[in-house]
Amino acid sequence: MRHYLALSAIVVLSCCFNALGQAGSDEASVRETVNHYLHGLKFNDVESLKKAFHPDAKLIFVKRDGQLGTLSQEQWYKGFASSAGQEEKGDLQIASVDITGGAASVKVVEVYDKTKYTDYLSLLKFDGRWQIVNKIYVVERR
Numbered sequence: 001m002r003h004y005l006a007l008s009a010i011v012v013l014s015c016c017f018n019a020l021g022q023a024g025s026d027e028a029s030v031r032e033t034v035n036h037y038l039h040g041l042k043f044n045d046v047e048s049l050k051k052a053f054h055p056d057a058k059l060i061f062v063k064r065d066g067q068l069g070t071l072s073q074e075q076w077y078k079g080f081a082s083s084a085g086q087e088e089k090g091d092l093q094i095a096s097v098d099i100t101g102g103a104a105s106v107k108v109v110e111v112y113d114k115t116k117y118t119d120y121l122s123l124l125k126f127d128g129r130w131q132i133v134n135k136i137y138v139v140e141r142r
Contacts, residue, residue, distance in 0.1 A: 026125075027097055027099060030106060030123055031097065033123060033132065034094055036052040037049060037108070037121070037132060038092045038094075038108065040052065041110065042087060042088055042090070043087055044083045044086050044088065052131070053073055053135075054124075054126070054132065054133045057132055057133050057135065058134060059071040059076055060136045061136065061138070061139075089113065090112035090113075091110070091111045092109075093109050093110075094108055095107040095108060095109045102124060102125035103123070103124055105122055106121040107119070108121060113142070114141065116142055117137055120137070121134070122134040
């Protein structure tokens with residue numbers, strides 16, 4: 001009986017450690033993907049952004065007139081052309097990460113001189129790789 005209990009405890013603990021290891025690995029991978037995104041924003045680097053986003057991802061926001069606005073990846077990338085490679089002055093941080101299975105949600109805060117952006121990124125895991133599939137954001141004037 002003691003051997004059975006000891007064996008049961010070992011099996012349960014190994015499952016827990018395996019799950020914790022996977023969760024830690026997923027969080028590191030999610031953060032890596034989001035860091036490609038942050039690098040792309042900071043340095044106006046479309047190639048870094050493309051590493052982070054699924055090609056069909058959409059950006060969703062509220063326009064100045066209060067209406068829903070959406071941008072495709074290609075539309076958004078065009079906005080970086082005039083400042084490609086230039087460093088933006090601002091503080092960009094991952095505020096939180098939440099992962100459930102193959103889905104994740106990440107909150108990012110970007111503080112610039114005159115604006116503060118709060119992004120909510122939705123990521124899915126495709127073929128072992130995390131990609132941003134949706135971004136919603138708000139802009140606050142400072």
